[in-house]
Amino acid sequence: MQFDAINARLEDIRHNKEDIGRFVEEYKPFIASCAGKAAGRFMSYGTDDELSIAMIAFVEAINSFDSKKGNFFTFSRNVIKRRIIDYYRSEKRHSNVVSLNLYMEEKDDEYDLSSGEAVQRHADQRLAELRRLELQELGRELEQWKITYRDLARVSPKHKKTRLQCAELAGIILSRPEILQPIMIKKYLPVAELERVSGLPRKFIERFRKYVIAVVVIAIGDYEYIKDYIKL
16 A cells, blocks of 8 residues: 555655654554554553653654655554564563553452453453554545545445445455555546446445445555454
8 A cells, every 4th residue: 555645745744853743743543553552552641651662663764764665654563563672672571561550450449350350351441442543543544535434424335235245346456456556546446447347336336435445445454453344
């Protein structure tokens, strides 16, 4: 996937500290999501040192990213992950992070840790928060297509047969790089071509265009916690 607008923006802000600061502030939910995945737990700004490490790594990624080599968000995610791993190694405390935080958060509750109830509750809360952060990130990506969550709610198929047809169309797009790449770069669906290769009516493709785009974006993106909601 290519993000031409983001790449162009990075080139513009790379040598301006104030612009970089605004960019970092805008993508703090994304940074927190990356750090949370690397650490295996939910994190909060102002509480977890790892998020400071992650923000520094994000700036490092801005300054070192080569726009000719792909997706900035994939690149920055890897930089954040490496820096957090380095941090844990230097602190020599990685193995205790999750268990210590679980204990500190749950010690005043009435739950019995040995029963697993508190651990499960913590895991569910962390999963919900990570999913929320991914939804924020997805919302920003869909803005490039002029698609909102309200649009998706309006056009999402209600019947099983229609959902299967949309999944079939998304599967065709994902399986054909010669179709997928222009779609992701130019941000539009070639309706006539998709009608020809899928056999689905033009009106159907046009009606569910936004939904199919969202499915494709989720399928090829790093949306680990919301991919379970699409079946291809």
